[in-house]
Amino acid sequence: MGMRNIIVGQSGGPTSVINSSLAGVYKTAIERGFDKVYGMLHGIQGFLDEQYVDLSTQIHSDMDIELLKRTPSAFLGSCRYKLPEIHEDMEIYEKIFGILDKLEIEAFIYIGGNDSMDTIKKLSDYAIVKGHKQKFLGVPKTIDNDLALTDHTPGFGSAAKYIGASTKEVIRDALGLTYKKEMITIIEVMGRNAGWLTGATALAKTEECEGPDLIYLPEVPFDIDAFLSKIKDLLKEKKSIIVAVSEGIKLPDGRYVCELSGGGDYVDAFGHKQLTGTAAYLANFLGAEIGCKTRAVEFSTLQRSASHMASRVDINEAFMVGGAAVKAADEGDSGKMVVIDRVSDDPYMSAAGIYDVHKIANNEKTVPREWLNETADYVTEEFINYIEPLIQGDYPPFMVNGLPQHLVLKK
Amino acid sequence: MGMRNIIVGQSGGPTSVINSSLAGVYKTAIERGFDKVYGMLHGIQGFLDEQYVDLSTQIHSDMDIELLKRTPSAFLGSCRYKLPEIHEDMEIYEKIFGILDKLEIEAFIYIGGNDSMDTIKKLSDYAIVKGHKQKFLGVPKTIDNDLALTDHTPGFGSAAKYIGASTKEVIRDALGLTYKKEMITIIEVMGRNAGWLTGATALAKTEECEGPDLIYLPEVPFDIDAFLSKIKDLLKEKKSIIVAVSEGIKLPDGRYVCELSGGGDYVDAFGHKQLTGTAAYLANFLGAEIGCKTRAVEFSTLQRSASHMASRVDINEAFMVGGAAVKAADEGDSGKMVVIDRVSDDPYMSAAGIYDVHKIANNEKTVPREWLNETADYVTEEFINYIEPLIQGDYPPFMVNGLPQHLVLKK
Numbered sequence: 001m002g003m004r005n006i007i008v009g010q011s012g013g014p015t016s017v018i019n020s021s022l023a024g025v026y027k028t029a030i031e032r033g034f035d036k037v038y039g040m041l042h043g044i045q046g047f048l049d050e051q052y053v054d055l056s057t058q059i060h061s062d063m064d065i066e067l068l069k070r071t072p073s074a075f076l077g078s079c080r081y082k083l084p085e086i087h088e089d090m091e092i093y094e095k096i097f098g099i100l101d102k103l104e105i106e107a108f109i110y111i112g113g114n115d116s117m118d119t120i121k122k123l124s125d126y127a128i129v130k131g132h133k134q135k136f137l138g139v140p141k142t143i144d145n146d147l148a149l150t151d152h153t154p155g156f157g158s159a160a161k162y163i164g165a166s167t168k169e170v171i172r173d174a175l176g177l178t179y180k181k182e183m184i185t186i187i188e189v190m191g192r193n194a195g196w197l198t199g200a201t202a203l204a205k206t207e208e209c210e211g212p213d214l215i216y217l218p219e220v221p222f223d224i225d226a227f228l229s230k231i232k233d234l235l236k237e238k239k240s241i242i243v244a245v246s247e248g249i250k251l252p253d254g255r256y257v258c259e260l261s262g263g264g265d266y267v268d269a270f271g272h273k274q275l276t277g278t279a280a281y282l283a284n285f286l287g288a289e290i291g292c293k294t295r296a297v298e299f300s301t302l303q304r305s306a307s308h309m310a311s312r313v314d315i316n317e318a319f320m321v322g323g324a325a326v327k328a329a330d331e332g333d334s335g336k337m338v339v340i341d342r343v344s345d346d347p348y349m350s351a352a353g354i355y356d357v358h359k360i361a362n363n364e365k366t367v368p369r370e371w372l373n374e375t376a377d378y379v380t381e382e383f384i385n386y387i388e389p390l391i392q393g394d395y396p397p398f399m400v401n402g403l404p405q406h407l408v409l410k411k
Numbered sequence: 412m413g414m415r416n417i418i419v420g421q422s423g424g425p426t427s428v429i430n431s432s433l434a435g436v437y438k439t440a441i442e443r444g445f446d447k448v449y450g451m452l453h454g455i456q457g458f459l460d461e462q463y464v465d466l467s468t469q470i471h472s473d474m475d476i477e478l479l480k481r482t483p484s485a486f487l488g489s490c491r492y493k494l495p496e497i498h499e500d501m502e503i504y505e506k507i508f509g510i511l512d513k514l515e516i517e518a519f520i521y522i523g524g525n526d527s528m529d530t531i532k533k534l535s536d537y538a539i540v541k542g543h544k545q546k547f548l549g550v551p552k553t554i555d556n557d558l559a560l561t562d563h564t565p566g567f568g569s570a571a572k573y574i575g576a577s578t579k580e581v582i583r584d585a586l587g588l589t590y591k592k593e594m595i596t597i598i599e600v601m602g603r604n605a606g607w608l609t610g611a612t613a614l615a616k617t618e619e620c621e622g623p624d625l626i627y628l629p630e631v632p633f634d635i636d637a638f639l640s641k642i643k644d645l646l647k648e649k650k651s652i653i654v655a656v657s658e659g660i661k662l663p664d665g666r667y668v669c670e671l672s673g674g675g676d677y678v679d680a681f682g683h684k685q686l687t688g689t690a691a692y693l694a695n696f697l698g699a700e701i702g703c704k705t706r707a708v709e710f711s712t713l714q715r716s717a718s719h720m721a722s723r724v725d726i727n728e729a730f731m732v733g734g735a736a737v738k739a740a741d742e743g744d745s746g747k748m749v750v751i752d753r754v755s756d757d758p759y760m761s762a763a764g765i766y767d768v769h770k771i772a773n774n775e776k777t778v779p780r781e782w783l784n785e786t787a788d789y790v791t792e793e794f795i796n797y798i799e800p801l802i803q804g805d806y807p808p809f810m811v812n813g814l815p816q817h818l819v820l821k822k
Contacts, residue, residue, distance in 0.1 A: 072580050077590060078590075080588075165815055168817065169484075169713065169719070170712055172482070172817060173716040174712075175488070177484075177491075179457060179489075180456070203814060208819040280688075297711045300709065302581070302710075305581065308576055308580070309719065388813065391813035391814070403572070403614060403615070403617065404580075408619045
């Protein structure tokens with residue numbers, strides 16, 4: 001009898017907890033008696049170049065597992081690589097399965113977002129058609145929370161927690177500086193088509209903080225005249241105005257707001273425009289229209305890699321779904337993604353479920369219209385109630401010489 | 412016999428620990444038997460409008476003191492307000508001393524940077540000339556670390572710690588994403604004329620992190636051709652290149668780099684240009700020249716208000732200098748600023764000293780040329796040795812419902 005090996009890869013944009021899922025895969029695979037746990041480097045793209053490591057050469061102890069859980073961004077390296085349709089290029093699939101056979105892989109676990117689930121779907125379809133025995137399982141990961149069928153995605157809670165905490169700090173910063181003169185601060189948050197993270201700025205609304213004044217999600221066309229008029233009204237009441245906008249807000253004619261300032265030129269492999277400059281554009285616009293001081297704050301890549309502000313709920317769920325994927329593969333499932341089911345709200349409890357990946361791939365979950373107020377410039381209490389349990393609890397970094405320590409790949 | 416009252420104000424840009432100094436002033440004033448501790452709202456500007464509070468209505472317990480120490484940005488509100496020269500406008504001075512007499516103030520403590528020490532100097536000069544008995548003491552505060560005569564400034568260590576931690580996270584984020592294609596990340600850091608914070612990105616260079624590849628401080632003219640050539644050389648060796656630049660880097664002809672992209676229009680009350688867009692300009696420049704993917708990350712206001720990443724050394728020193736100012740005033744000093752003296756490096760120990768404010772005001776301390784390498788694109792080991800003790804130890808926030816809690820002014 002041959003080896004029982006398993007391989008895991010990471011794909012798409014980084015999160016604070018993508019390595020907690022990797023840790024969950026590794027630990028569960030060892031516990032369930034897999035012989036070797038391989039990690040593909042830079043996802044399926046590196047795998048095609050036969051770039052992989054035996055994870056036992058990287059993770060030596062439970063301490064390493066804990067350090068891995070506190071390390072942001074893909075430990076194994078990520079990729080944005082879309083497999084061709086099966087009928088378009090059989091050779092690439094033959095190559096992949098050739099390597100899988102050579103490594104005696106029983107299960108292939110892929111941690112990623114929408115685009116990565118497309119990879120799981122194609123590989124599991126190919127395996128079924130060609131009679132290969134390998135199992136293909138997806139583990140959800142994205143700060144954007146835009147995956148269908150899962151209550152939420154690992155990575156979202158930690159990004160939301162960082163955004164909530166940083167928004168509180170930005171609000172305090174601005175309040176301290178506004179006495180006689182007004183200042184408008186525009187905070188730009190990630191989320192191309194889904195406003196989950198932008199809405200998370202509302203978490204800053206607490207006992208001792210007013211939170212943002214206006215929140216604009218990409219789900220609803222952005223009316224720049226209504227926006228200007230709202231700002232003018234707010235300036236009658238207060239000196240410091242805080243606005244949160246998604247990087248992906250669009251005008252009614254479909255153009256991104258950031259395109260107005262010349263952004264949006266770069267297009268990635270999946271045809272997504274790279275968005276920057278929405279807050280800067282709006283800050284300049286308001287400065288010119290109103291003549292007051294404005295400021296643009298982009299949370300930029302910090303929001304997806306700030307493992308020093310990770311949510312304990314998120315870290316634990318990321319670990320859980322990694323482990324659940326291994327268990328599912330070991331029990332014979334394939335072509336499926338693990339999901340998080342919300343079992344109860346108060347106390348918050350969740351469990352791992354499993355769904356057919358054909359129902360998930362390339363299907364974006366956006367914020368429902370009814371979770372925005374009527375004028376579409378703030379989120380509702382339902383939105384907050386949904387998100388609040390996901391930011392609870394801390395997972396403090398291991399501090400070495402004053403800074404968070406990470407586990408990194410030894411080559 | 413009348414009351415023995417004291418008043419404290421905060422001025423200039425926010426820091427993570429400016430309220431720890433306020434806490435030190437308050438606690439020490441109570442301990443030394445002052446009757447009332449007033450807080451002026453929005454510094455001397457609010458004081459002139461008779462905006463102040465009795466701090467005993469705000470701080471009710473040691474728990475409140477601890478919460479105050481964990482609250483970023485001026486609790487009392489700040490200002491950027493420059494007093495006129497005494498001979499230019501006597502009336503404003505008469506007004507100030509009128510209010511001080513009315514409130515039976517013995518000591519006036521001002522927590523701030525260079526511009527704030529100018530206020531202390533003028534008020535103490537006026538008091539001496541006119542025979543007023545009040546004592547005027549300055550407490551240093553600035554993330555920029557640009558105050559002369561003090562070893563370093565409260566606020567700097569916490570900003571440096573946040574910058575070091577965030578730089579590590581940005582580096583990991585970029586590394587995970589670069590496999591076949593190169594990416595250049597430009598990190599923009601605060602510090603108009605002094606590169607202390609930009610240099611702090613070098614703290615990210617640790618056992619498991621290469622740190623930034625290039626660091627450009629504002630102290631040395633920025634040679635854009637040499638920069639481009641360095642980047643091209645680095646691209647021969649590695650895929651992910653990380654560059655840290657100060658917002659204030661200038662071309663040899665004296666123009667700010669950010670001015671090349673149309674930034675630098677807004678000028679504040681002290682004649683300082685508002686700088687933004689240096690990283691964005693350089694990222695676009697490199698993208699156009701080299702044709703690879705680039706990314707600009709601005710730490711923006713997050714770096715000065717991220718009390719969730721405060722350094723314990725910094726918090727404690729900020730508290731200490733606040734207390735030392737009260738003690739000095741109580742013992743009869745005036746026209747002075749408390750400074751931090753470095754007593755030893757290993758183990759790191761510091762103590763509060765005191766200096767004549769005339770030697771400090773409007774005198775910027777920049778990074779010495781010998782703490783940069785020969786090509787002026789990295790900091791030396793001496794720089795690191797100087798900064799490293801200042802980021803040690805944590806001061807974890809009080810988390811309420813998943814987010815850091817702050818103490819805010821009740822009106």
